[in-house]
Amino acid sequence: MANKKNNITFSDIAKYTNFSKTTISRYFNHPETLTEQNRNIIAEALEKLNYKENKVAKILANGCTEFIGIIIPNLYVRYYSEILNQILSTYEAFGYKFLVFISNGSKEDERTYLQELLAYKIEGLIILSHTLPSIELANLHLPLVAVEREDVYISSVNSDNYQGTILACENLSSHDCEVFLHISAPTTRTTPAYKRVEAFDDYCEKHQLLHHTFMEEMGASHEEVKSHLTHILEQIELNYSGIRKGIFISGDTYANVFLNLLIRKYGYLPNDYFLIAFDDSPISREAIIPISSVSQQIDKIAFEAVELLISQIQAQKERPAFCEPVHKIISPVLIPRETTEKN
Amino acid sequence: MANKKNNITFSDIAKYTNFSKTTISRYFNHPETLTEQNRNIIAEALEKLNYKENKVAKILANGCTEFIGIIIPNLYVRYYSEILNQILSTYEAFGYKFLVFISNGSKEDERTYLQELLAYKIEGLIILSHTLPSIELANLHLPLVAVEREDVYISSVNSDNYQGTILACENLSSHDCEVFLHISAPTTRTTPAYKRVEAFDDYCEKHQLLHHTFMEEMGASHEEVKSHLTHILEQIELNYSGIRKGIFISGDTYANVFLNLLIRKYGYLPNDYFLIAFDDSPISREAIIPISSVSQQIDKIAFEAVELLISQIQAQKERPAFCEPVHKIISPVLIPRETTEKN
DNA sequence: TTGTACGCGTTATCAC
């Protein structure tokens, strides 16, 4: 009944039921073409012989792996772990399985991951790492969606960094801030986050507001970040003392550190400080004083990314032609909290 | 040269080089059995025809998927995202690929994930979710390693929760705390974290210390946690005012909330409060006052889990007999920070 | 050292 490897196959079921392998296959893929009686016979046999399906064989025969590859920089940054969380959760909706690689920033390694993913015949790729240029990725001729990274030659889903920044500025305006400050790590022009820099400047210049941007490399460790922000805080206290400061910090990990520095200095958040962060990761809500933040709606980004990818997978199956990159934008939402809405 | 699907296979390479498919296969799997000259010829052909390997076919032929399945509760909790991070990173060391499912706590769904994983012929499973009892998992007769969950019938890797708690208590002792308090969410006897409760009680009773355990359901949201801890803090202030309090909080997310409550009340950490948390996730270091914490050495746990799983996979290949469950314990390390080491 | 022939477990294309 079972072969040496103790693996029940269609052949075994076929022998047992006196049908052919074809009929067993149809039982799974086109059950409506069988009589109910025969369906029952097969169902019983499957049960009795304890049949387990083998998708590897299925893939080889019909070419559909239902695999999507993911290359993500790390899971240490909240944004990434949450977006992976949301992407993996789309299994319920779409049924695609995910092969996940963590990229450590080495191009060499990342190319290895790509080869491995291609070898497993992934149907599409979601890429969050920013190591390889999009032109190289486009040359894979594989359905592909980038999330929050350079996306000149490939499809992508991003949050509207420009609009989100405007929301933050408008909130700071509504609190009559007298100087607008932007704290950010350096970004390059092709990066989605660069839009935050642009938007901040645009807004301040349009409304003729006193403003300044602190843009510097913050370092990788918490201690480095803390020391950089300590220095920035000193400058702010020196140059803008006594006036209402609206501070927009790109990234709420930084914002949390900055807030903690203020609290350790004063024991409370001084009245002339108004803080808004970006991302709205849990730390914003859990900070000692809950931090106002621009939420990226990560669940939507993830869902749209998978949906867009699948639509491209299907498009390519029908006509394997070149697809124009599609760029989707998700609107962010301002979550006002205590660092701006004081009472 | 290429077939209709534009897929180069061994056949194509064979025709092109006038070797047989077998020789091409050997080029990859036993290159030493070819002359260097022929190897070069084949290498050139592979290059010229742009051959891409197909691991799906390979799997079907030799049965080795190099897939490991992972079922993890979520990536919202830092411990899980970090352990997934570390597990995925073992690709460098072992080459196994990971199929990841997020379990939402439904048994039904989890069984679906298991079936899916089995259909893809995973060679082993790492399970962190605690939805299904280990007896059911053991019945899969699949190499299996549990991490930080009930593990009566299956192999596991856990941190030494008992020893970690003792380390915490010893530190609090060294600061001459007069009352020992333990704040924890409820745990059940078969859960690894239950050992923290036991160890705390054992230590306090052995040393005849005044002690109390606050064990209550904290709720899922930050706001709920905050409200529970506010209440606990009130009780502590009421019952133990004026004496040195050593507080052991199981989980540094809770510890951070508790610390923030103290700082918002006093503007600083009062001298009679000594705090130690468990887990040492980034929040411990990044809290407004860095929190002393018992580190679980997640990197080691992840590595040992994968290593143990692979050893079981190999053992089963050699003699597919029943394997006694193996339980590995990783020693935690106390990371002293400002909430205990005051100056 | 190299080639032949068959197997892995399923799907697809025809016939019947």
Added chain:
DNA sequence: GTGATAACGCGTACAA
């Protein structure tokens, strides 16, 4: 409705 038969792409006895 059902059944042969040939793919799918690679590995491996066994033979040469």
